[in-house]
Amino acid sequence: MIEENAKMAGDNMLGRLYENVTGTVPESMVLLPGAGSGRRYYRLRGSETMIGVVGTDAAENKAFIRLSRHFRDKGLPVPEVKGVSDDGMNYIQDDLGSTSLFAFIASGRTQGVWSDDVRAVLKRTIRVLPAIQWRGAEGLDFDAVCFPVGAMDRRALMWDLNYFKYCFLKPSGLEHSEPLLERDFMELCDRVLEHDTPTFMYRDFQSRNVMLGADGSPWFIDFQGGRRGPYHYDVVSFLWQAQARYPDELREELIDEYIKAAQPYVSINGDVFRKELKLFVLLRTLQVLGAYGLRGLVQRKAHFLQSIPAAMDNLRRLLDDAPEGMDYLMETLRRLTRLPRWNADKGAGTDMTVRVNSFGYRKSGIPEDTTPNGGGFVFDCRALSNPGRYPQYLALTGRDQAVIDFLESDGEVGRYLDHAYALVDMAVERYIERGFSQLMVSFGCTGGQHRSVYAAEHMARHINDKYGVRVVLCHREQGISTIYNARR
Structure with a gap:
């Protein structure tokens, strides 16, 4: 109360x-x-x-x-x-409007279609970054203004690295040596701080924190965690944002745009800069995984759980061309990426299809399984808090943000899905091993509109993200179907 x-x-x-x-x-x-x-x-x-x-x-x-x-x-x-x-x-x-850069680049993120218009807005956005970093630092009393610290110093770096260790690495269940990991964390801090500059470090410079005006001009929000620090960090935050999924050639174009835009403030050698960025990609990836671990693995927020596979993909690509040294940390990260729960490529290339349904018990009952082997799972969502009891949600479904916020507000749905994921994951892994081609998973609630729709949406994305298999999602009462293709 x-x-x-x-x-x-x-x-x-x-x-x-x-x-x-x-x-x-x-x-x-x-x-x-x-x-x-x-x-x-x-x-x-x-x-x-x-x-x-x-x-x-x-x-x-x-x-x-x-x-x-x-x-x-x-x-x-x-x-x-x-x-x-x-x-x-x-x-x-x-009010800067409702169009974020993240929403604007949806065709690229989800379909790999990076149009000239999208590329132009991305270039326009990253060209503003040097002005924020250098002009934003002019006359700024970092220690008096910034929160919670005035600079990215060793203490702040270790906060981020321990955030990764305690909120992601340990919950993942991977055995590791604390002294050896701490040693390599300290080395990473030393090497990052060699590149310290008296610039404003936005710290969370990424597409969700850029709003677009009617003319496509970028406006910037959520910089309250900024502090003094190396300009490399923000470039990495933007270009290696896990869910943005920028292709390598576009990322290279945007690095060139940044270097040109920074010329009034600093002379940057492109080859040297790209080599230096590897350290910051490692640092940022660990920091992001720590955040996803806290919000997803600990607090059970579904959005952050769904973001983990993309961040792990970033980590795999980094390890293919990793910074030199820190051998124990690198080997620990390689072992982490091989854990089954984070193996996003597992099952890719199989011919398996998982059918995920939402339905209403008061409508036509449990969907019929027409697949050859039958079986699968039916989960009853009626124990979850029901948005349908409130007038403001009656015209909405579990795909609408207001209903999503309602269901996630008490953490109950996250715990529910965690148990469902564990059961379904076991079945998917065994089915892949045995060459089975079909599995059906259904979620039911009273009317098939809110709770079951939410759960089915999240299960479909979870299976496709984690195992790479084809998923057919059907919201029976809404007559909506979506296909998540297998990742080859």
Whole structure:
């Protein structure tokens, strides 16, 4: 109850801030899809449209607000903060629209189609990065403004590396030597810090944190974790974002664009720079896996669990051309990529098809299995909290973000799916070994609209991501089918 009252107080404060800025009350305030943090974002509409933020940490909010104002003074494209509550927990800012760069590049991420328009926007985006790094650092008191630390020093690097060790490596169940791993972590820190520069390091410079204006111009958000640090790091954060899946030739083009855009600030030798980037690809990949481990393996958030296979693919490619030295760390990472649970290529090239269904028990009952061998799984989702009991969700399905947020809010659905994954994974692995061609997995709830749809969507992606086999997803009550092709 205390937590709910705090949420209501924050929501009411946004309305008051909006009224203070515009002189009118907002006509509507809509909660936007959540991200990795606990912050809540709202779109407030009325005489103006603004974004309201209810934070979880006043110091983190303060860092964003001060950085935003500093960057705007430097002419950088970031949102303007319009109003802040007295306690610093709530603020309102410019509405930059609903199109993120991540959404804009969907055809490339999902289909491998990187059109000229998409390439042009990516180049336009990375050309702004040097200005953020160098101009953004001018006159900035890093220690006074940045959160939680002013610079990427040894202590901050070890936080990230231990984040990987405790939230990803250990939960993966891989045996390792603590002293040898610590030794190589220290070597990695030393080598990264050799490239330290007095520039602003955005730290999470990636396509989800870039919003596109109507003319395709990029605007930048979520830089509150920034600090002083090497400019290499942001290049890697952007170009090696796991779920962006940039092809190597496009990544090379974008590195060239960055080098040209950085010329007013620094002279970069392309060959040397590319060699140096390998260290930062390793560092960033470990940091990302640590974050995915915390949010996915520990907190059971499905979005982060689904992101792990792409990050592991990045790690495999890195290990094919790894930085020199740190032999124990590299061997540990190679063993990690060979674990069955992270072996994204397992099953690729087989002729197996997994059919995943959602259905309503009140409709036509359990789907009939028409495959030759029969069998499979039927999971009952009716023990999960039911969005269908609330009017605002009646016209939505488990594919809609509002329903996804509802189901994920208490962590219950993550634990449910974790058990389902374990059972289905065992069957898929045995079926592949034995040459079986068909498996059916069905999820049912009362109406086949919310809980079963959510679970079926996540199971289909999980199987395709982890095993590379063909998956046919069918939402029977909606008449929707999707095919996830086998990865050859």
